[in-house]
Amino acid sequence: MLTDVNDILKKNQLSVTDSRKSILDLFIHSNGALAHADIEKQTGEKFDRVTVYRTLQVFMEKGIIHTIPTSDNSIRYALCKDDCTGGHHHDNHVHFICKICGLTSCLDSVTVPEVRLPVGFRPLEKQMIVTGICEGCQ
Amino acid sequence: MLTDVNDILKKNQLSVTDSRKSILDLFIHSNGALAHADIEKQTGEKFDRVTVYRTLQVFMEKGIIHTIPTSDNSIRYALCKDDCTGGHHHDNHVHFICKICGLTSCLDSVTVPEVRLPVGFRPLEKQMIVTGICEGCQ
DNA sequence: ATGCTAATGCAACGAAGTTGCAAAAATGTG
DNA sequence: CACATTTTTGCAACTTCGTTGCATTAGCAT
Numbered sequence: 001m002l003t004d005v006n007d008i009l010k011k012n013q014l015s016v017t018d019s020r021k022s023i024l025d026l027f028i029h030s031n032g033a034l035a036h037a038d039i040e041k042q043t044g045e046k047f048d049r050v051t052v053y054r055t056l057q058v059f060m061e062k063g064i065i066h067t068i069p070t071s072d073n074s075i076r077y078a079l080c081k082d083d084c085t086g087g088h089h090h091d092n093h094v095h096f097i098c099k100i101c102g103l104t105s106c107l108d109s110v111t112v113p114e115v116r117l118p119v120g121f122r123p124l125e126k127q128m129i130v131t132g133i134c135e136g137c138q
Numbered sequence: 139m140l141t142d143v144n145d146i147l148k149k150n151q152l153s154v155t156d157s158r159k160s161i162l163d164l165f166i167h168s169n170g171a172l173a174h175a176d177i178e179k180q181t182g183e184k185f186d187r188v189t190v191y192r193t194l195q196v197f198m199e200k201g202i203i204h205t206i207p208t209s210d211n212s213i214r215y216a217l218c219k220d221d222c223t224g225g226h227h228h229d230n231h232v233h234f235i236c237k238i239c240g241l242t243s244c245l246d247s248v249t250v251p252e253v254r255l256p257v258g259f260r261p262l263e264k265q266m267i268v269t270g271i272c273e274g275c276q
Numbered sequence: 277a278t279g280c281t282a283a284t285g286c287a288a289c290g291a292a293g294t295t296g297c298a299a300a301a302a303t304g305t306g
Numbered sequence: 307c308a309c310a311t312t313t314t315t316g317c318a319a320c321t322t323c324g325t326t327g328c329a330t331t332a333g334c335a336t
Contacts, residue, residue: 011286017314036292036293051315051316055314068209070205071205110256116248122236124237125268129264130259130265132255132260132262136235153283155284164287174324187285211323277322279335281335285330285331290324294322296318299314
């Protein structure tokens with residue numbers, strides 16, 4: 001896995017800018033998913049709100065990050081630990097949300113189990129969200 | 139399953155009002171989940187935005203409807219086909235979102251499969267979202 | 277029918293996200 | 307390294323979404 005932000009940006013044909021480097025760095029050094037608000041706080045409001053939105057959008061398009069569905073209204077973004085170049089890697093692992101600390105993480109080691117759908121429903125992608133208590137909050 | 143809106147409201151110790159009757163009726167006669175905007179449109183803006191929000195909130199508290207997690211920012215609410223009095227019924231079935239028509243439905247007949255988590259993660263609830271193509275859009 | 281309780285509508289507010297545009301930074305080329 | 311071109315950023319304004327307080331209205335029990 002690439003951990004150098006410059007390499008990742010160049011590999012994805014993106015201009016290397018301060019905001020992109022900082023935000024990507026944040027994802028790499030965070031062990032959970034990040035909401036837009038987290039990013040704004042953690043970058044110390046160094047960048048404009050709009051820039052953060054647009055950066056996340058670009059990262060999404062390039063497949064660097066993906067969204068995690070949550071029951072409340074908050075979109076959370078996560079960088080996959082494994083190489084995401086396959087495009088649909090995020091459909092094959094389970095997302096875990098801790099009820100206590102709110103940590104949202106990708107359980108890369110767990111594969112989403114198969115499910116049988118009723119006749120007529122053709123599945124393309126599947127996502128699984130498990131809520132519970134994480135390692136640190138036991 | 140109760141289909142009379144008055145009965146459902148009374149059973150849940152709720153005052154029977156026009157807005158609650160209309161909105162509950164909408165859920166019963168809709169085959170998919172509804173977003174707040176859908177409800178506003180389909181009731182013909184007869185009720186105040188605030189009333190719709192509060193009605194949904196009350197229905198949530200009473201367990202009449204539940205939210206469906208989605209990757210985009212839209213909260214969708216759904217009434218379960220089966221009796222929801224158990225409280226956590228919605229954690230045991232699969233949600234299906236059609237990529238073409240956007241239909242969001244509860245596949246009541248499909249049970250969420252078990253999944254093994256890494257040591258240290260204690261699961262409490264699990265949800266599964268399958269995206270694909272629905273019966274009508276084949 | 278009456279009084280009490282609960283729900284509604286209005287207004288105002290705050291948060292979240294988007295768009296257009298000029299200024300600034302990054303990139304490629306000589 | 308300097309230049310022209312392209313891309314990105316920041317600002318301002320705006321829309322949409324959701325919430326709160328309060329007076330008015332509607333529902334409910336007696």
